[in-house]
Amino acid sequence: MSETANLTARLTALANPTRFLALAGSLVPWLGGAAVLVLVVGLGMAFAAPEDYQQGITVRIMYIHVPFAWLAMFCYTLMAASALGTLVWRHPLADVALKAAAPIGAVFTALALVTGSIWGKPMWGTWWVWDARLTSVFVLFLMYLGIIALTRALDDQSRAARAAAILTLVGFINIPIIKFSVDWWNTLHQPASVFRLDGPTIHPSLLWPLLISAAGFTLLFLALHLMAMRAEIWRRRVSAMRRLSARAAEGKLAEGQAS
Amino acid sequence: MRLAAEALSGERGGEVIFSDTSFAVACGEALLVTGPNGAGKTTLLRILAGLLRPAAGRLALDGGGEEWPDIRAACHYLGHFNAMKTALTVEENLVFWQRFLGQARMTASEALETVGLEDIGHLPFGYLSTGQRRRAAIARLLVSHRPVWLLDEPTAGLDRASEGRFAELMRGHLREGGMIVAATHLPLGLEGAGELAMGGQAR
Amino acid sequence: MLALYLREVRLGIRAGSGALTGVLFFLAVVAVIPFGVGPDLNLLARIGPAILWIGALLASLLGLERLFQADREDGSLDLMLIADGRHMLALTVFVKCLAHWTANVLPLVAVAPLLGLFMNVPPTGLAAATLTLLVGTPAITFIGAVGAALVVALPRGGLLVSVLILPLSIPVLIFGVAASRGAVAEPDPFLPAFLILVALTLFFAVIGPAAAALALRNAD
Numbered sequence: 231m232s233e234t235a236n237l238t239a240r241l242t243a244l245a246n247p248t249r250f251l252a253l254a255g256s257l258v259p260w261l262g263g264a265a266v267l268v269l270v271v272g273l274g275m276a277f278a279a280p281e282d283y284q285q286g287i288t289v290r291i292m293y294i295h296v297p298f299a300w301l302a303m304f305c306y307t308l309m310a311a312s313a314l315g316t317l318v319w320r321h322p323l324a325d326v327a328l329k330a331a332a333p334i335g336a337v338f339t340a341l342a343l344v345t346g347s348i349w350g351k352p353m354w355g356t357w358w359v360w361d362a363r364l365t366s367v368f369v370l371f372l373m374y375l376g377i378i379a380l381t382r383a384l385d386d387q388s389r390a391a392r393a394a395a396i397l398t399l400v401g402f403i404n405i406p407i408i409k410f411s412v413d414w415w416n417t418l419h420q421p422a423s424v425f426r427l428d429g430p431t432i433h434p435s436l437l438w439p440l441l442i443s444a445a446g447f448t449l450l451f452l453a454l455h456l457m458a459m460r461a462e463i464w465r466r467r468v469s470a471m472r473r474l475s476a477r478a479a480e481g482k483l484a485e486g487q488a489s
Numbered sequence: 490m491r492l493a494a495e496a497l498s499g500e501r502g503g504e505v506i507f508s509d510t511s512f513a514v515a516c517g518e519a520l521l522v523t524g525p526n527g528a529g530k531t532t533l534l535r536i537l538a539g540l541l542r543p544a545a546g547r548l549a550l551d552g553g554g555e556e557w558p559d560i561r562a563a564c565h566y567l568g569h570f571n572a573m574k575t576a577l578t579v580e581e582n583l584v585f586w587q588r589f590l591g592q593a594r595m596t597a598s599e600a601l602e603t604v605g606l607e608d609i610g611h612l613p614f615g616y617l618s619t620g621q622r623r624r625a626a627i628a629r630l631l632v633s634h635r636p637v638w639l640l641d642e643p644t645a646g647l648d649r650a651s652e653g654r655f656a657e658l659m660r661g662h663l664r665e666g667g668m669i670v671a672a673t674h675l676p677l678g679l680e681g682a683g684e685l686a687m688g689g690q691a692r
Numbered sequence: 693m694l695a696l697y698l699r700e701v702r703l704g705i706r707a708g709s710g711a712l713t714g715v716l717f718f719l720a721v722v723a724v725i726p727f728g729v730g731p732d733l734n735l736l737a738r739i740g741p742a743i744l745w746i747g748a749l750l751a752s753l754l755g756l757e758r759l760f761q762a763d764r765e766d767g768s769l770d771l772m773l774i775a776d777g778r779h780m781l782a783l784t785v786f787v788k789c790l791a792h793w794t795a796n797v798l799p800l801v802a803v804a805p806l807l808g809l810f811m812n813v814p815p816t817g818l819a820a821a822t823l824t825l826l827v828g829t830p831a832i833t834f835i836g837a838v839g840a841a842l843v844v845a846l847p848r849g850g851l852l853v854s855v856l857i858l859p860l861s862i863p864v865l866i867f868g869v870a871a872s873r874g875a876v877a878e879p880d881p882f883l884p885a886f887l888i889l890v891a892l893t894l895f896f897a898v899i900g901p902a903a904a905a906l907a908l909r910n911a912d
Contacts, residue, residue: 317906369859369862372858372859373859373860375855376855376856376859379852379855379856380842380843380852380856383843383846383849383852384845384846386845389845389910389911389912392907392910393842393843393907393910393911396838396842396903396906396907396910397838397842397856399903400838400860400899400903401859401860403899404860404863407863407892407895408859408862408863410863411862411863411866411867411888412862412866414866414870415866415870
């Protein structure tokens with residue numbers, strides 16, 4: 231009981247943007263450093279790993295393609311959780327988290343699509359196929375862009391936040407449906423090979439570099455996300471101060487007229 | 490029944506525009522909300538109607554019982570806009586609102602007669618003048634029964650004679666035990682109404 | 693609620709010519725396709741149901757952004773929000789969607805068989821395409837209600853509505869086309885895809901109005 235109260239208190243304390251700014255400010259260099267370190271190790275191992283007997287050197291693109299695709303989905307899940315935070319608990323940072331995550335998620339999704347396309351050219355002989363996996367990731371990319379467009383279109387922050395949150399949640403419910411429908415429709419992409427109930431089908435010599443580079447990219451994502459959140463909070467403070475100074479000028483005018 | 494607000498504050502676009510406002514209105518009483526532009530009169534009324542959330546404070550309708558559990562259920566809201574469709578006739582508009590809002594009181598033609606529009610009920614709303622439109626919107630307050638009237642600049646666009654007639658309507662509503670909260674610049678002709686001056690106490 | 697439905701349908705028919713514009717747009721979309729792909733009747737017959745679906749999807753997006761905007765501009769939306777205790781807002785939205793569909797999308801479904809004839813679609817294909825449109829287009833309206841509610845405060849949100857809801861309506865399009873193709877091409881079954889289409893419409897009939905009501909309540 232006291233544990234949950236403690237946790238709530240800590241979450242509330244974190245809601246204070248000033249405290250968050252300080253915490254995030256000290257965390258970002260560590261996260262960034264760790265990301266670089268883990269990425270160097272992971273990608274180094276990736277180049278030391280054996281080549282695939284069928285795919286040859288092109289298999290190495292997997293070590294960046296798969297983490298990008300994971301992060302594209304991870305970022306959307308994070309945004310959906312933030313959307314719940316905005317709508318249910320009205321947590322002030324949740325909305326900042328959602329708004330800051332959307333462009334990063336869009337970039338990772340675009341990177342996943344581009345690297346997949348580069349991988350697909352030698353493997354399938356074409357840059358793009360309208361296959362289930364590609365199509366559903368493409369739709370995910372469109373939804374990221376839609377959310378970004380919506381947050382940019384509304385100028386009132388709290389209204390934009392709740393609108394984006396609702397769209398994110400509706401999209402989150404829809405993603406399984408889209409995935410399932412295009413799965414039914416057409417498929418060429420290989421099935422899941424790492425997270426399976428009967429254990430990974432991928433060889434350990436390939437799996438470890440993959441996991442480590444995925445961890446590295448996740449750390450990179452977290453660092454970028456915290457930086458974007460800090461920038462967003464600062465942007466809001468600047469606009470609040472501008473509005474205040476506009477009001478102060480008005481007040482001065484009224485005083486001048488009175489005297 | 491009693492409508493009470495305690496330490497209410499409201500915000501618009503992330504800015505607090507009034508704070509720590511308290512008042513109470515009992516049956517048969519009216520409250521005039523006055524103040525300069527931007528003092529938060531409309532925001533206060535929209536908070537009362539449940540269209541906006543108060544930034545802080547408490548709002549309650551005591552003694553409404555099962556029928557009027559909260560202010561939102563018990564109020565008529567007359568905002569800046571008339572909530573009428575220009576493509577439908579005045580009478581069609583009123584009949585729709587009566588059926589949608591429930592608690593029928595007057596028929597549409599009786600209400601139109603009360604506001605002096607009995608001859609043009611068959612015309613599309615779009616053909617009416619500003620004053621006539623406002624009177625048609627006032628007729629909406631009469632077709633369904635609500636104990637609380639929330640009025641935002643109700644006499645905007647009305648001529649002197651219609652203002653007098655509307656004041657008589659409001660006095661009738663108060664005599665029947667209703668309540669009125671009205672935001673206004675102009676005197677509404679309600680004697681003994683309380684006044685809440687906004688602006689100045691906030692910031 | 694019946695009063696609301698009747699009012700909305702009457703408004704849709706009387707105010708402006710939304711339905712006519714939609715039908716003309718549908719006609720125009722279908723008419724440009726043969727110019728794009730060439731007048732090969734066999735090819736047109738094969739892609740005909742898909743063309744009908746895409747045309748109907750695009751045409752039903754027209755006018756969606758006015759669904760709540762018109763009510764917001766004249767103050768009706770405020771009264772509907774206040775009446776939430778009496779008529780649940782999601783239900784109000786649902787009825788408005790149904791009325792919008794009746795006044796603006798049903799005419800599209802009605803002219804679909806005629807346009808299908810231009811595309812040389814066989815009779816069974818025509819029947820299947822019309823039936824799937826009849827069952828599937830309400831889902832697009834329900835999804836569209838979410839988009840319309842999200843941009844209700846924007847003066848020119850029409851294009852944004854389309855951008856927001858097109859990705860979400862992909863499943864409806866897939867199963868609509870799959871079912872209408874299944875009726876013509878032998879190996880593909882008609883019924884499973886059709887039933888999934890029905891399920892999608894029912895699903896969005898719940899999710900759409902609920903999310904739209906949430907968005908409308910937060911629009912101020």
